Amino acid sequence: TYIVTDNCIKCKYMDCVEVCPVDCFYEGENMLVIHPDECIDCGVCEPECPAEAIKPDTESGLDKWLEINQKYSAVWPNITEKRDAPDDAKAFDGEAGKFEKYFS
Ligand code: SF4
Numbered sequence: 224t225y226i227v228t229d230n231c232i233k234c235k236y237m238d239c240v241e242v243c244p245v246d247c248f249y250e251g252e253n254m255l256v257i258h259p260d261e262c263i264d265c266g267v268c269e270p271e272c273p274a275e276a277i278k279p280d281t282e283s284g285l286d287k288w289l290e291i292n293q294k295y296s297a298v299w300p301n302i303t304e305k306r307d308a309p310d311d312a313k314a315f316d317g318e319a320g321k322f323e324k325y326f327s
Pocket residue numbers: 225242243244245246247248257261262263264265266267268269
């Protein structure tokens with residue numbers, strides 16, 4: 224499966240939503256997550272994310288993010304249509320430690 228990681232927080236560009244063939248993105252206030260059981264591993268969303276926040280869960284060190292995607296895709300609403308990114312998205316792109324600072 225693919226998962227959404229730290230740099231999506233407060234960037235939320237949503238280009239990923241447009242390309243997913245199975246609509247498996249779920250929306251929180253500051254970021255999106257992927258439902259790991261619904262993702263068919265097609266990989267098309269990974270290069271579409273301007274924040275490079277989408278990664279295959281086979282990459283090392285992503286256990287925490289797999290858990291977060293699992294947990295929140297079960298409670299956040301499904302998102303199937305891209306909207307505009309936040310006006311200040313670029314200001315947060317690449318900032319370190321976004322999970323600790325902004326995830327609630
Ligand atoms: Fe959707 Fe494919 Fe990305 Fe999985 S890898 S979230 S199925 S676009």
